[in-house]
Amino acid sequence: MTALTFGQRFTPATGPDARAGDAFSDRAAPTAGALTLQNLLTAIGSGYLETICAPCGLEPMVCGVLIWDVAGPVSIDPGDLVLAVGVAATSSAFPELVDLAGRAGAAAVAVKGPLNDAWISSLAQGAGITVFAVPRELAWDQVHAVVRRAIATASATAEDSDAAPSRDLFALAAAAAADLGGPVQIHDAGMHLLAASPGDEFGDPWRTSEVAGHPPSELLGWLRRTGLLERVRGASRPIRVGPPGSPSRLVTAVRAGTEVLGFVSVSEGAVPLGLEHEATLLEIARMATTSVIRLRVAEDAERRLRSDLLRSVIDGTGSAFVLASRLGVHADEEFRLIGFQPHGGVCGQPIEQIQVHGLVELGMEGAAHGGLVATSGSRTYALLPSAQQAVHEVKELAGEILGQATHQLGVAMVAAIGTASSGLARLPTARAEVDRVLQLLSAGNGPPLATFDELRSRAVLAELRELAAERPHLLHGHIAMLREIDRTQNTQYISTLRAYFDSACDPVEASKRLYVHRNTLRYRLRRMKERCGLDLLDPNERLIAELQLRLTVET
Structure with a gap:
């Protein structure tokens, strides 16, 4: 691993002979491969940089990584991620560095603890720059190497960005519609729209609801009640479905081996759909597999980052503002938190917790308005926009997940539904409510699912009992x-x-x-x-x- 040299800056080399990981150089103009802070966090994964405060969100571009030299003059360029090596977060030099980096247009400053989050947040807000915390046990050269590699990789692969999988899917949908003679849509496994042919019929409730960015809840419910969704998942040939208020269509699954990645459907147009259309639709589903996988990989990375952000906020260490920015919502957004845990409170094996997380995540993907999932300890939490779903719908969704956990994983679980809350900053409080209900459900012999309002009196008594013990x-x-x-x-x-x-x-x-x-x-x-x-x-x-x-x- 390369030893750190103070004042050293890495920027990706450019030109026809450039290679990912080429040597350090003086600052060049921002490259086409520059990352946003969001993309950098996704690329390096959790465990390296934790967001303390991001007053401008995580959209600023990272063009290079700079090792700060407190002993000598070092210039900070726009887009630098400044590693505060040798600068204590509690020292007088740190506010000066944050102010200097903000005025220079740097992307962010990374510092090691001990940290006073409130004080650092005020510094970051004043300078208008993001501040990251680096775990104290992590060596600076590790952080430098992983950030450098992410920037170099982004630069080396920038030329491939035009071949975006979503564009491939839209092109495929357009070509398929011309071949099949009817509107074509491509969905993911949760029935969220990935691509549609141009000129699609917006009067179709199936399509119109999806334009809003979420699956059509009425049609999803209809597909589940009739068992057609499971038939499509398990069938080797296209299945004909006729949803209420929508044209008849053929639907087939997009697969990678036995795993269902999504669905391709064609609506019946002027020409009735027959056997030749089924064969063509199967071929289109096969062609869509690679693009759906690529899109899913990108979405999985994004989902992991969002999950890490949610976990940090409910643990009380993360920024609600950064989470809101990442989700594309206002920080005062109304939400509802759901919690799941095994009955008794402890998962048998680590793999069991991973399976539970995946099951909850899959259930949230099928929700009408989506949800974000994070695991902390033995508990898995789902964040839902409460303004979009009634309590009885949320209970129904949670009940389905509990049933699947029992039948698919053999794990008896309990679920708690929190009250509707305004402002993501209240997530730690909402988590405390949900945890209280989970504790009550897990210790008793009653129903495995309840809302906080249903158990409010018992929850208050439990909290008073803890106070009396103290x-x-x-x-x-x-x-x-x-x-x-x-x-x-x-x-x-x-x-x-x-x-x-x-x-x-x-x-x-x-x-x-x-x-x-x-x-x-x-x-x-x-x-x-x-x-x-x-x-x-x-x-x-x-x-x-x-x-x-x-x-x-x-x-």
């Missing part, structure tokens, strides 16, 4: 005294009081619950007051007594 004096008083009397004298004051509270303080109903005469119940209540001073006619004492009772009895 401050035991909150549980001192009448209930503790009655519990001790029950233990030493074989009385039944606690069970009597529990039945009384469960019956809304109705003596008649409480006596029925206890299978005793109501006079017996009244006698016990009177004796409680005599022995420990509990006055159930005092509303404050009654409230505290019931709360202490539930905090120490309920599980």
Whole structure:
């Protein structure tokens, strides 16, 4: 590995003899292969750079990587990723470096900890430049090498950018439509539109809904209910489908081996679709495979980056602004968080967690408005735009995923649906709500799926129970005294009081619950007051007594 030299800058060499990884050079003009910060993070993967603050988003171009020399004059050029080698984030030199890099138009500054995120964010905002954190255990030469390689690779492959797989698919759809005599659409495995032939019929509900960028929920539901979607996935030949309100069409799967990558369909036009059209459609599906795979690889890299961003935000370490920028939404976007975990709270093997993540991700792809998935520990979270789907639809979706986990993976799971929240900055709070419900569901024998609103009272009690464990004096008083009397004298004051509270303080109903005469119940209540001073006619004492009772009895 090349040793670091302060003040050294790498920019991709240019010209007909240039090769990826050529030597360091003076700054040239930004190359065609320059990366955005977003693309750089995708290319190098997680574990190298963590976004602390990105006031201008992650769209700035990275043209080179510069090793900062705090001891001597070093020029910073536009597009540089400045590695703050030897500069502590807490030193007076760091604000000067951030300010200098911002004024020079650098892409970003990378620094090692210990970090004060709030302070660094204020510096980044003031200078208008992105700041990355580098793990303290990572060597600077590793970071330098991986960034250098990403920039060089981007430069070397820039000439291939015109052969974008999406353009290939649109060209294929256009040619197929001319050959088949009807509109052609190509979808991914989640039925999101990848390409369509020109002049496609926008009056078709199938097509019109997809123009908005998401699958048509009504038609997806129809395909699932009728079993046609599974038939298409499993069939070796095209299947004819006739969705309500849409023309009849032939649909076949795009495959790589046994894996379904997507679908190709042709709508019936003036000429009825026959056997010759089926053979042509199969050939088109075969031709689409390579482009769909290339598109999927690019999307997988993007999905991984988004997933890493979501995980960092729900963990409380990432930037909600950067996540919003990456998703193309406002930071105050309304959302709903769903959480999944195995019943009991722990996955058996690491591979099991990977399978669960993939299953949830696949389920979100099939959702009407998509979703973003991230795994943290043994829990998998899905972020959904709450304004787009009703709670019952979200519950239905989560229930389907739980069923698939049981039948396909043999894993019993629970799922929690959080409340609708505004602002991605509230994701850590939403995660805490979801975690609380997952904890309650996993510990009990009730249904495996619930919303936070459905378990709100139990969630509040669970949080108060944790608070009481930290401050035991909150549980001192009448209930503790009655519990001790029950233990030493074989009385039944606690069970009597529990039945009384469960019956809304109705003596008649409480006596029925206890299978005793109501006079017996009244006698016990009177004796409680005599022995420990509990006055159930005092509303404050009654409230505290019931709360202490539930905090120490309920599980």
